[in-house]
Amino acid sequence: MSKRYIDLNCDMGESFGVYKLGMDEEVIKLISSANVACGFHGGDPNVMDRTVAMAKEYGVGIGVHMGFPDLLGFGRRNMDIAREDLMNLIIYQIGALDAFCRKHGTVIQHVKPHGNMNNMADTDEEMAENIVDAILAVLPDVPIFVKPNSQLHRVAEAKGLPFVLELFPDRAYNNDLTLVSRRQPGAVVKDPEVAAERAVRMVTEGRVTSITGDTLEVRGETICVHGDTPTALEIVRRIREKFDRQGIVVAPISQWWKSNKRCSC
Structure with missing residues (x-):
């Protein structure tokens, strides 16, 4: 029987200045891909530098986690941004992370929109097209993480941008496969055992x-x-424990995904 592979990703590098967010130093030892904030919804140059260095040390794939210019709202508020402005905001963030990857002798593995940029692209075709076109302009061979059946998924496939389908065990789903708004009770699954079972x-x-x-x-x-x-x-720990018992191999997409690539670009 062939091995079953899965990538386990987590948002990283979202601290800012003296404000610390998350437990990056511990979590990064357990995941296979890191979505690195690029200074717009979270993160700053020093945090980006440290996060890329840690990812390389632990063999973790590095992803651009570009967000809206919304530090106060942590990128979780909808924004109406013109196409050129949005594309250049995305390209700017890609360029910033690429520079730190070059410094540490590594590369960008994937791209993933953060927060409401991602959520808006579930149903907003124009938003999805702007995101995909920005990535195609500078990283046409780098896959984007997308929610299955979202507009971002459909547009990436139509335009020939490689994509990786992403699932969220720590978030509640609506029946159309969109994520339940964080404003609603039960939107975030905080119980490690429940999230791991999911x-x-x-x-x-x-x-x-x-x-x-x-x-x-x-x-x-x-x-x-x-x-x-x-x-x-604790959620990541429990997931790893359960995956290990099931014989599911956690590895960066750069190590196994291309052989299963769904995009024929």
């Missing part, structure tokens, strides 16, 4: 239970845990 079911059965109790069919190649969830470290 992760295993997603990978082994291709199913998840929605916020209304319905069973949804899902498929994905990377599992996300949000770094700012208070129980993130």
